[in-house]
Amino acid sequence: MTDKITPSQIFSERLREARKLRGYNQEDLAARAEMPATTIAHFETGTRKPSFESLRRLAVALEITTDFLLGRVDSPELAQAGDPLYRDIGRLSGNDREIAKDFLKMLADRNAKKDKG
Incomplete structure (x- = not known):
């Protein structure tokens, strides 16, 4: 049996990684993305999935591409174009x-x- 990482797990890990890369705590990111801090916590634990609008807000707030958050690009350096x-x-x-x-x-x-x- 293979332990395949799901897209939701990738998003949760990438969101946390990008947040820390920018030096934000969950409250900082929530304020920048104009959403509740509990929503960020749910996204990072994988208990909730973002809407397209939430994904867009997070990418803008983190100044990073959605490709990195969604796992389409493996390195935040490759997402610097955002x-x-x-x-x-x-x-x-x-x-x-x-x-x-x-x-x-x-x-x-x-x-x-x-x-x-």
């Missing part, structure tokens, strides 16, 4: 790319220092 920041960086050229890269590194370093205490 992230407006990623799309904007892709349109930069030359010196602007270097400035953006330096600025993003500075922000990441600042956040890393905050996380350490």
Whole structure:
């Protein structure tokens, strides 16, 4: 007997992974997606399945594609095209790319220092 992962299980795992990737707790995501936090909890435990509208709201709130949430893409990096920041960086050229890269590194370093205490 094979333990095949169902689409609902994939969605639950991907939603949790994307939420944590963005640094949100369930309440944060719920507020951004304009839905109750209990709904997020139900989606993550697999006790409820999202409607198309809920799926769309979650993808927008997480700035990630529905393909990642639904398991059509295996890596959140491959779903970056849904992230407006990623799309904007892709349109930069030359010196602007270097400035953006330096600025993003500075922000990441600042956040890393905050996380350490």
